[in-house]
Amino acid sequence: AQKITQTQPGMFVQEKEAVTLDCTYDTSDQSYGLFWYKQPSSGEMIFLIYQGSYDEQNATEGRYSLNFQKARKSANLVISASQLGDSAMYFCAMRALYSGAGSYQLTFGKGTKLSVIP
Amino acid sequence: GAVVSQHPSRVICKSGTSVKIECRSLDFQATTMFWYRQFPKQSLMLMATSNEGSKATYEQGVEKDKFLINHASLTLSTLTVTSAHPEDSSFYICSAPRPPNYGYTFGSGTRLTVV
Numbered sequence: 001a002q003k004i005t006q007t008q009p010g011m012f013v014q015e016k017e018a019v020t021l022d023c024t025y026d027t028s029d030q031s032y033g034l035f036w037y038k039q040p041s042s043g044e045m046i047f048l049i050y051q052g053s054y055d056e057q058n059a060t061e062g063r064y065s066l067n068f069q070k071a072r073k074s075a076n077l078v079i080s081a082s083q084l085g086d087s088a089m090y091f092c093a094m095r096a097l098y099s100g101a102g103s104y105q106l107t108f109g110k111g112t113k114l115s116v117i118p
Numbered sequence: 119g120a121v122v123s124q125h126p127s128r129v130i131c132k133s134g135t136s137v138k139i140e141c142r143s144l145d146f147q148a149t150t151m152f153w154y155r156q157f158p159k160q161s162l163m164l165m166a167t168s169n170e171g172s173k174a175t176y177e178q179g180v181e182k183d184k185f186l187i188n189h190a191s192l193t194l195s196t197l198t199v200t201s202a203h204p205e206d207s208s209f210y211i212c213s214a215p216r217p218p219n220y221g222y223t224f225g226s227g228t229r230l231t232v233v
Contacts, residue, residue, distance in 0.1 A: 035222075043209055045162075045224035091161065104150060104215045106222060108161045 002027045004092050004109035011114050013082045020067070021077040021112045023092030029053075031097040034075040035106065036066065039089040048090075051075060052097065079114075087116045120146050120216045124225025131202055131232055139197045139228045141212035148214035151195035152222075153187060156209040165210075168195045202232040 003026040013019035025034065036048040051059045051066045059066045067076040075094075079086055092109040121144040131137050141151055149170045154162040168174040168189035176182050184206075186198040199206055211227040 043156075043211070043227040043229065045211065045213070045227075047221060050221065105152060105164055105167060106213070110161045113159075 002029070002094055002096070002107040004094055004107055006092055006109035006112050008112045011112055012117055013114065014117050015084060016081055018078060018080045019082055019114065021090050021114065023075045023077065023109060025073050025075060025094050027094065027096070029096040033095050033097050034066070034068070035093040036064070036077045037091045037093060039091060049077065082116045084116050084118060087114060089113050120223045122148070122212060122214055122223045122225045124212055124228060126228055127226060128229045133203055133232055134201055136198055136200045137202055137230060139210055141195050141225045143193045143214055146216070147192040148195065149192060150215055151189060152213045153197050154211045154213065156211065162211065199230065204232045206230065207232045
């Protein structure tokens with residue numbers, strides 16, 4: 001079984017500042033993938049970044065970076081230079097990585113609502 | 119690429135009626151489709167997994183007869199909420215795995231309101 005914990009229900013950040021959204025996970029799988037999604041008020045799920053458990057380097061995608069600490073089972077999202085458009089819900093998610101059928105489902109955390117202040 | 123088109127985006131229906139939600143993969147074949155439900159200010163909860171040509175797998179606590187899922191082709195999966203009641207009002211969203219990098223493509227979601 002997999003579990004994702006996001007302990008910050010809401011976060012505020014000043015525009016142009018950096019912010020870290022916390023995510024810890026628990027799994028018995030040796031190989032897994034970690035995802036971050038952004039959900040604006042429209043409801044769509046926007047993929048931000050992906051980290052594989054065996055990736056040696058932390059993932060980066062533009063202003064997004066994932067601070068992956070495997071021993072601590074944490075996968076925090078760092079958003080640099082926050083913009084007003086970054087205000088949204090952010091979900092951390094994970095899935096097991098193996099070729100067997102039925103292994104594709106994502107487990108989501110409860111989310112963090114980020115508000116960017118002008 | 120890898121777009122999942124979900125319709126309708128919003129629907130209001132009367133209590134007791136049925137509503138069908140469609141998810142179409144536009145430029146790839148979706149052999150698997152995940153259906154999620156999301157209540158306001160909550161996370162996405164997996165309802166069921168549909169696989170083309172076979173019966174859907176429902177998560178514990180999800181009524182199979184109420185939430186009918188059909189995945190008759192490699193590009194279309196549907197969720198029908200039968201005999202809808204106000205407590206079924208929610209945001210429903212589908213998602214298909216998108217190889218090869220273990221990613222997923224989500225539909226844009228359907229906001230269902232039962233009155």
